[in-house]
Amino acid sequence: MIERSYEKYFRQNRLPHLWCPGCGNGIVMKAIVQAIEKKGWSQDNTVIVSGIGCSSRASGYMDFDTLHTAHGRAIPFATGVKMANPNLNVVVITGDGDCTAIGGNHFIHGCRRNIDLTVVLFNNNIYGMTGGQASPMTPLGKKATTAPYGSIDRPFDACKLAEAAGATYVARSTAFHVQHLVKLIADGMDNKGFSFIEALVQCPTAYGRRNKIGDPAKMMAWMRDNAVMKTAWDKLSEDKKIGDKFPIGLFYKVEEETYNDSYEKVRDIAGGSLR
Amino acid sequence: MPARLRAKKFLKVVERGFIPTAKAGGIRRVNLMSAKLMQGNEAIAEGALAAGVRFFGGYPITPSTEIAETMAKLLPQVGGTFIQMEDEIASMGVILGASLAGKKVLTASSGPGISLKQELIGYASEAEIPAVIVNVQRVGPSTGQPTAPSQGDVMQARWGTHGDHSIIVLSPWSVREAFELTVKAVNYAERFRIPVILLTDEIVGHLRENVELPTADELDIYPRRTPKISRAEGYQPYAPDEDLVPNVANFGEGYRIHVTGLIHDETGFPVGSPKVTENLIRRIHEKVSRAEEIIEVQEILMDDAEFAVVAFGGTARTAYEAVKICRDKGLKVGFVRLVTIFPFADKAIRELAGKVKGIVMAELNFGQLVGEVQRAANGQCPVKLCAKYDMTIFEPEEIVTSIEELIREVTAID
Amino acid sequence: MKSEFTLKLDRCKGCGICAAFCPKQVLALDKLGKIYVADSEKCIACGQCELRCPDYAIFVDKVKEEKESVT
Numbered sequence: 001m002i003e004r005s006y007e008k009y010f011r012q013n014r015l016p017h018l019w020c021p022g023c024g025n026g027i028v029m030k031a032i033v034q035a036i037e038k039k040g041w042s043q044d045n046t047v048i049v050s051g052i053g054c055s056s057r058a059s060g061y062m063d064f065d066t067l068h069t070a071h072g073r074a075i076p077f078a079t080g081v082k083m084a085n086p087n088l089n090v091v092v093i094t095g096d097g098d099c100t101a102i103g104g105n106h107f108i109h110g111c112r113r114n115i116d117l118t119v120v121l122f123n124n125n126i127y128g129m130t131g132g133q134a135s136p137m138t139p140l141g142k143k144a145t146t147a148p149y150g151s152i153d154r155p156f157d158a159c160k161l162a163e164a165a166g167a168t169y170v171a172r173s174t175a176f177h178v179q180h181l182v183k184l185i186a187d188g189m190d191n192k193g194f195s196f197i198e199a200l201v202q203c204p205t206a207y208g209r210r211n212k213i214g215d216p217a218k219m220m221a222w223m224r225d226n227a228v229m230k231t232a233w234d235k236l237s238e239d240k241k242i243g244d245k246f247p248i249g250l251f252y253k254v255e256e257e258t259y260n261d262s263y264e265k266v267r268d269i270a271g272g273s274l275r
Numbered sequence: 276m277p278a279r280l281r282a283k284k285f286l287k288v289v290e291r292g293f294i295p296t297a298k299a300g301g302i303r304r305v306n307l308m309s310a311k312l313m314q315g316n317e318a319i320a321e322g323a324l325a326a327g328v329r330f331f332g333g334y335p336i337t338p339s340t341e342i343a344e345t346m347a348k349l350l351p352q353v354g355g356t357f358i359q360m361e362d363e364i365a366s367m368g369v370i371l372g373a374s375l376a377g378k379k380v381l382t383a384s385s386g387p388g389i390s391l392k393q394e395l396i397g398y399a400s401e402a403e404i405p406a407v408i409v410n411v412q413r414v415g416p417s418t419g420q421p422t423a424p425s426q427g428d429v430m431q432a433r434w435g436t437h438g439d440h441s442i443i444v445l446s447p448w449s450v451r452e453a454f455e456l457t458v459k460a461v462n463y464a465e466r467f468r469i470p471v472i473l474l475t476d477e478i479v480g481h482l483r484e485n486v487e488l489p490t491a492d493e494l495d496i497y498p499r500r501t502p503k504i505s506r507a508e509g510y511q512p513y514a515p516d517e518d519l520v521p522n523v524a525n526f527g528e529g530y531r532i533h534v535t536g537l538i539h540d541e542t543g544f545p546v547g548s549p550k551v552t553e554n555l556i557r558r559i560h561e562k563v564s565r566a567e568e569i570i571e572v573q574e575i576l577m578d579d580a581e582f583a584v585v586a587f588g589g590t591a592r593t594a595y596e597a598v599k600i601c602r603d604k605g606l607k608v609g610f611v612r613l614v615t616i617f618p619f620a621d622k623a624i625r626e627l628a629g630k631v632k633g634i635v636m637a638e639l640n641f642g643q644l645v646g647e648v649q650r651a652a653n654g655q656c657p658v659k660l661c662a663k664y665d666m667t668i669f670e671p672e673e674i675v676t677s678i679e680e681l682i683r684e685v686t687a688i689d
Numbered sequence: 690m691k692s693e694f695t696l697k698l699d700r701c702k703g704c705g706i707c708a709a710f711c712p713k714q715v716l717a718l719d720k721l722g723k724i725y726v727a728d729s730e731k732c733i734a735c736g737q738c739e740l741r742c743p744d745y746a747i748f749v750d751k752v753k754e755e756k757e758s759v760t
Contacts, residue, residue, distance in 0.1 A: 001693060044529040060533055066531075070394060073365070073398075076365035080369040081526060216705070220741065
């Protein structure tokens with residue numbers, strides 16, 4: 001066998017990863033390095049920044065400069081990296097709890113600034129690392145250790161949140177739709193500005209089991225059966241957008257000045273331009 | 276920008292005494308000005324620039340805001356970056372990210388803002404990221420008296436963040452020293468790869484004094500530490516150098532390092548072993564505790580002193596006046612000022628307590644650093660607390676009264 | 690057309706995703722919970738197993754008939 005070319009983006013001595021059998025995080029981590037490969041980004045010029053949680057352990061396996069920060073804080077750290085050295089490509093890996101609960105404020109303000117980051121949210125609908133507590137993206141009625149009778153907190157749609165807050169590229173895919181996911185991440189990397197990609201992942205251990213959704217393959221089959229491509233979704237009448245159906249694809253894209261470029265103008269006016 | 280306008284802006288900068296050299300990332304001080312009326316908070320910003328700080332992340336809070344405002348004006352003039360973040364936590368996160376990408380960094384806050392920063396001060400301790408945090412103290416707890424001076428964050432500066440960690444805390448008593456200690460704070464942050472707290476107060480922060488700042492050639496600037504071997508030669512980002520401080524590479528230099536807040540070994544990757552845990556926690560303490568030269572104590576009128584007043588920061592100004600009043604009254608009282616608050620000056624206070632008949636510790640709080648002074652004095656002489664916490668600063672007479680009470684108490688025992 | 694399988698069993702956690710999405714029931718889990726190739730003749734080298742393996746443990750390559758001896 002010819003070794004797969006993406007393998008060079010992993011720290012081989014750190015694999016196998018710590019995620020549970022059937023966890024979707026590994027699929028999304030591979031999708032990210034494949035997108036990086038597609039873009040031709042150098043390993044020496046790319047920084048992976050993550051928060052805390054299952055998803056955020058990905059940074060340790062990826063052979064770049066990697067920064068495993070504190071819970072919820074990946075986007076501020078990444079903002080510092082990008083502003084300090086605009087030549088670096090910066091990818092943020094975060095989870096639903098990390099990004100939309102404890103890091104919620106940082107998330108919307110990163111979007112607002114249009115800082116040039118590619119943020120990939122691994123959405124497993126639960127706090128996995130701590131054993132299955134409800135997150136802001138746990139669907140209504142689903143069970144968690146802190147919602148033993150089913151969650152009554154209405155969940156965030158992180159994509160709508162990102163768009164409303166000013167992100168200039170917003171997309172969603174799933175661990176089932178691997179090639180689609182790779183393309184969306186790569187396109188997000190092309191976007192100059194804040195790119196947000198939500199990747200739905202299965203958590204068989206802390207979410208699936210408790211909610212009797214079955215084994216990992218069944219959870220992925222659920223993604224296959226319920227995800228509707230954006231173009232098709234837009235043509236659906238409202239009465240068809242029911243049950244577990246949800247849209248995937250590119251939701252929003254617009255060209256806006258990046259925060260780095262805006263600040264360079266400030267330096268121009270102040271007389272300290274780096275150009 | 277038209278050349279004429281650019282020249283005008285350039286002159287403005289020169290008038291301030293600096294020639295910015297943005298591309299080289301440095302500044303050169305020119306001998307254009309003598310004394311200048313300046314506020315403590317402004318001097319901190321100037322000191323930061325002189326020390327090579329090129330990145331500031333902040334959030335507005337009284338009475339530290341002028342530092343952010345001055346940085347917002349000056350940093351883009353020298354090719355640096357100012358960013359106002361969404362909250363105090365983000366302000367701390369953004370500077371740590373920038374520090375890892377190679378910039379010297381600083382943030383500033385007060386009261387509740389400092390409490391919010393504590394989470395990532397812990398991160399900076401664990402991941403050994405150079406950063407300076409300025410705390411312009413105000414009355415607390417909580418919103419307290421936002422515009423009034425206090426020294427109520429002393430123990431927070433030492434122990435505010437979670438877990439076992441070491442920290443360096445410096446406290447200036449004048450506008451010029453605010454400049455100088457900011458330079459030192461940046462140097463120590465870089466040298467030890469540690470968060471350093473400049474613990475000032477509303478008194479010094481908002482104090483305006485005529486100051487002549489040091490010139491560039493009068494300043495020692497500690498450069499960013501760099502790897503001594505290549506990746507191919509087996510570079511390990513957290514392998515300590517002889518001074519126990521690791522030479523962590525900046526991002527983007529080809530070392531492909533991993534930085535984490537988890538306990539990690541010399542490779543930088545998390546390890547769940549008791550031995551690695553113990554080694555890391557011991558090393559981040561010892562790298563500071565072995566550098567005794569960073570503990571600075573100023574002594575005035577101490578040669579023949581029978582009693583001493585110990586103070587720091589803005590309160591030390593009043594304490595010094597009190598000592599002079601005592602001398603005018605013929606009392607043999609001397610003045611000891613703690614410039615470095617932490618690591619605490621154990622040796623200096625122990626020797627002091629062995630020499631004098633009694634110590635007055637004057638601080639603008641309910642009594643915080645007095646505990647450290649008592650511990651170091653170890654019963655050799657009485658240590659009397661002169662505390663004030665009514666949002667006003669000390670009057671010299673209040674400290675004089677405290678000294679006279681102490682003298683009476685000690686004499687009565689004799 | 691034949692397929693060449695490469696299994697990195699030290700990475701395999703036995704989640705069964707590859708077997709579940711195999712359209713030809715080529716793969717199965719052994720008694721120790723690791724994946725094995727149960728019926729390689731049926732393989733059409735679609736790559737669905739490799740695509741979704743979260744642990745990068747299974748790889749499948751198309752092999753031309755004349756190069757059969759490679760594996």
